[in-house]
Amino acid sequence: MGKSTIAAKYVSENNAICYFNVLVDGRNRPELFLESIRKQLINRYQITNIENADLSTLLVKVTGKLSNNEKLIIVVDALDEVNQEPGAENILYLPKTLPDNVYFLLTRRRYEPTKERLYTEGLKKEYLDLTDKKYNSENAKDIQEYIRFYLENYPEHKNGLQNWITSKNIKHDAFIKELADKSENNFMYLRYVLPTIAEGKYNDLNLTQLPQGLQNYYQTHWGRMKMNDSSKEMKVMILFTLLEIATPIPCEMIFDILNQDECDVQNVLDEWIEYLRKSNIDGDICYSIYHASFLDFLKTKRELKATRKLFTEVNQRIVDYWQREQG
Template sequence: MSAPDVPVEELDLRGSQYVNLSREDIKEYIRFFLNDDKDYKNALRQWIQDRNISDNDFVEQVATKSENNFMYLRYILPGIAKGGYKDLNLKQLPDGLQDYYQVHWQRMGMEEKSQELKVFILFILVEIGTQIPCEMIADITEQDELDVQSVLDEWVEYLKPQNLDGDNCYSIYHASFLDFLQTKKELKATRKLFTKVNQRIVDYWDSK
């Protein structure tokens, strides 16, 4: 199929047909960002010009790195445009979606002790597995709701926000990010934290 000539937001679909595309679809989508997207094209062009990269090389190499996965492009192209990879060259960009998540995780400092609350909140979303309100997350974490909302806002592009009966509710946006977080909970460094998450969830339900 060809990428339709419509704004990027309309292409940001959750259907599985937009997750794995053909290489030509992927390349056309990258070209759309470079040539037509009003929000990102200028910054993307500046990034490739600063590195003396031709349009064709950028399209071909990013297409290869995407492994034909639309979700990779959904994250990496705006990330480049917003300055998130100004210290990297084209070859240093993440290879594939799972590598993208890992690079982003590290660049966000999520393995530092000071970021434990953020990891805790994401693990709650993993374990609950369905839409839950910010208020419930705050109760489980025993944190102020505004502090929890701030974390959710920071990670909102990886989450699926939805208003249910007047409550701002959240779940993990896509299965690939859920898979990534599932691997994190198995690591020795975060296993105890995930056990703590489970106990807090049990305590929360016992108190109801």
């Protein structure tokens, strides 16, 4: 629904203190959140002697630095991606009370209300559900504007999209409306599908045959890449390795775990690069899953009988790798 984009836009426009939880990069633990917020507050408000302070103490210290009517607003994205043991504490150990003029702007994917883990004492909580039906028309309008911009102004892909539409004898408005419906108001769907169309990978499909929704898109791509064939098992194991390690790792580590040729592993990573994030860590190019939605898709794959054996084998190879490293 664009919750992270909304949060990022707010941070950009207001220079807000912030923390973005990222499950696929391992940046989703309470101690990392606290460390980041502490550093930002120290740098902005020049507070001292709080190197080991908890969040409640930090916030009280900061209020003494705020000018009249100044507010401290802290943005925290993707609470659903936080890695924290179950318990009675708040998610990220957020305080149950707040000093005056201190606010948190929090985002998360849909959740069961009983699993909110956000207990407060005397604080007002307000909710904005982006999936509420009353926003359907506005969300659909945003989606259609995004498609239209991509179709008419995006330099890298507009020609490919125009050619596909022309070859299918489709009017622009019909293409925009149908693709918006298929996206189910999910921008991540469009991030994948629009370039795929432009690059000619859906030349054998017509408009109505395009995948319906993001998870169906992943499934369609999985099938078109023939990932269920026995000859593709190593490709599946490479993705499962990224799923299980759950933090960015270099290509070298993957081929050591799976005992495969480096070039073969790199070719698979390049083949799936649109679903992966590349990052430079201490001079090494590392890879991780790009988005939590693809992570969810891979988790469903590991539960299937057809791929469960591969997942078990990947876990054993990871164990063997760590034993070799520590031995």
